[in-house]
Amino acid sequence: MAEAGVVGLRALAREDFPRLPAWYQAPELIRHLGPPFRFRTFEEASGHMANWLHPAGETFRMVVTLDGRPIGLGKIDQIDRDHRNGMFHMLIGEATLRGKGIGTKAAGLIIDHGFRDL
Numbered sequence: 001m002a003e004a005g006v007v008g009l010r011a012l013a014r015e016d017f018p019r020l021p022a023w024y025q026a027p028e029l030i031r032h033l034g035p036p037f038r039f040r041t042f043e044e045a046s047g048h049m050a051n052w053l054h055p056a057g058e059t060f061r062m063v064v065t066l067d068g069r070p071i072g073l074g075k076i077d078q079i080d081r082d083h084r085n086g087m088f089h090m091l092i093g094e095a096t097l098r099g100k101g102i103g104t105k106a107a108g109l110i111i112d113h114g115f116r117d118l
């Protein structure tokens with residue numbers, strides 16, 4: 001059951017970067033994300049993520065929000081417009097919000113965005 005609140009998506013912005021490295025330092029997320037994800041120091045993660053504002057090719061990154069507050073990330077890449085497919089990635093970075101159905105709702109929004117808008 002989803003936690004009370006409105007789940008949404010918005011474009012990734014530079015002001016999101018201070019909170020993102022902590023999400024990628026969480027062992028429980030790294031364990032589930034698998035390679036090539038690995039523990040990164042705050043500095044490594046910040047540098048890596050700075051490239052996300054200017055991705056190569058067709059890659060769309062978005063922030064998952066709950067009542068407007070950033071709680072996770074989504075991405076669609078490896079987009080093949082001819083065959084209408086791509087690779088979908090998502091994580092809920094805020095540990096206290098996992099297991100409440102928010103990720104399911106966010107996944108639906110990201111996939112809908114991929115088919116409707118891309």
